[in-house]
Amino acid sequence: MRQLLLVLASILTLSSLDIPTIAIAGTMPNLPEMRLVQKLNCNNAQTQAAINECTKLSYQNADKKLNQVYQQLISTLERSRKQKLIAAQLAWIKFRDTNCEFERSEYEGGSIVPTIYFGCLENTTKLRTQQLQEYLKPNP
Structure with missing residues (x-):
């Protein structure tokens, strides 16, 4: 031992x-x-396994950014709006995960499946981050 x-x-x-x-x-x-x-060199990934891992890391970075923006936004809201944002975020997560499961199902069994899945998660997460950032802007 x-x-x-x-x-x-x-x-x-x-x-x-x-x-x-x-x-x-x-x-x-x-x-x-x-x-x-x-x-791991994600600027020049040479194998499918490396591409899969780099795509996963890229998604994880996008998810960290989303969580930062979400925490920033939720801290500015009053209680009733916080509850609505929490409900919306939970619904969005369910949509994101289900949608990306559907997207990757076209390639089921292939070595590219993780790249498709994490790429979908990353793109969808980046879009949601942009949406949440818009709520942080002051109203004109």
């Missing part, structure tokens, strides 16, 4: 460095094979 913890601590330390590293393979018989860890 101690050896496993040392190996995991070494991997975590190496993975926090900003350089490609190699993990020791085969020292623990019950662990899955470890592979060369490469830094």
